[in-house]
Amino acid sequence: MSETSGTTDDQGTEPASSASDASAPAAGGQTRHMWRIVTIWLVLAIIADVLFYTLVGPHVPPGTMTSSASDNQFDFNILLMVALPVLVAVWVYLAYCIITWRASRAGVPEPVGGPAARTNLGVQVGWIVTTTVLVLGLFIFGTVRLITGAGSGGGEGPNPIWTPTSAHILPVQVIGQQWKFTYRYPTFGGFETSQLVLPVDTTIEFHVTSLDVIHSFWAYQLSVKADANPGQDNVAFTTTRQTGNFTVRCSELCGIWHGAMFNYGRVESKSSFEDWATSTQQLTAKNTALLPPYALTYTPDANNADGGYYPDNVDPYSNAEVYGATPGKPTPPA
């Protein structure tokens, strides 16, 4: 950091003068370089953050279709606004060094450390304090955002710690199966459909499960992501804020058609949703009567709707049954 001290000669030996002798004339130059770098960094960092937040920020995925999407967009923006100054600092320091201490610049010693750098208390304390504040700040920020966002759109398991405050919540069960998601609406008689339709301005309580292998329900624009495990009820919350279409993908490699395991859902006005749900309930009523009673996990044993793969009604996931070890096809129930 000094133009006049902390350097080595061509043989790599320490300079003839002692560190204490060198520090006195070095102080002015060192301070000058430091403040130059800090000033340049501060100006560029502010410009970068402001430009990012105003120009890029509103377009950062996953958008603002739901509360969790908005929250996550805000979180991503904050994280990037913290990261940008760090990036700018590295670039500014690098550029400053290249320009200031370039070899072609006559008479400028090489800044290769030495006692002045090793014992610079200000630099060391500043480095430790800055990185500690950054890491702890991000830890606290992330934790607080996870709590205030009712899980931030992530699966919280069967007993959510963070729940929304809304009094009106629409439960929707998501059933992963090789290789498609289907959805049940217990509020409307428990009908099951391949379409995911949601009302706007409504808090949704997803109950994500699977009836075979592990899948993962990822509604991208809703910013909801929850693993779908057989025999498990994984709950995730979000509140819809905008109408529109969204994409659902399985994000857990689940077999040959995993790549095709996606569908498109839509958020509609409450009246449109009500019309759709009511008509679908009526349309599927006879088939709904054949489904297992609505439960927080999809148990193929229930109501004999097991395809014959879980005949003992005790352990639907024993190896013998999972691997189809039942010889032939079982006799359908009378």
Added chain:
Amino acid sequence: MSFGGRLTAVLGLLVVVIGFAVWGVISFLLPQPSTVVFTASSPGAPIDMTVQTVPAIGFGFQPVWVSYLVQNQQGQWIHSTVWQLPAHTRINVTLDQYDSGSPLRNQNWGRVQGTIGGHALYNGKPFSYYDSNTGNNGVGHTFTVPALNLSVPLIGVNGNATNTCGAAPCTTNFAHNTMKFSFVTPGAGSYNWQCFVPCGGGYLYGNGGPMSTLGYMGGFLDVVA
């Protein structure tokens, strides 16, 4: 032989062995069923397809696997599940189901979805859903195109039937059920389809083997403009 010569011979042999191994892996992974092309007699005219499902294909590297077959427009049965269809065209499907059935793991697939009229014909009688838990038939397979929300349960032959077909292609002299339905192809694209009955007996959750091999219980509708 000099050291250089021996080294060259060993390296040459190694290259040959690796080449064979790579060729074997690639030839195992790459083969796909041939594409069966369907064209309309005139632009916009409907296309009739005849398809069958069999309990055992009877030939090939897995002769006991269940499978689909399709009849090309020359009347030949082709063991392929990749079908090329024109876009925005009505497809009339006649599907002969020669396999037996069982109760569905998920009765949602007992519902007819996405067909013209919202129903299909089961041996000439219209139906919109099928209770797989009663009777001796159950559902053997489904023909489902997830991206089109199209799904038709294929009702199994009676479990007490004695004249079941043992190898493809099956003829209508054997016990079978005939399902008929129609749908309209979407815009150009490749749309996967599959059976949603876990019929790969002996494999994890019944979804391995023929359920996970192109050409048996899943394929593509290659829709072209």
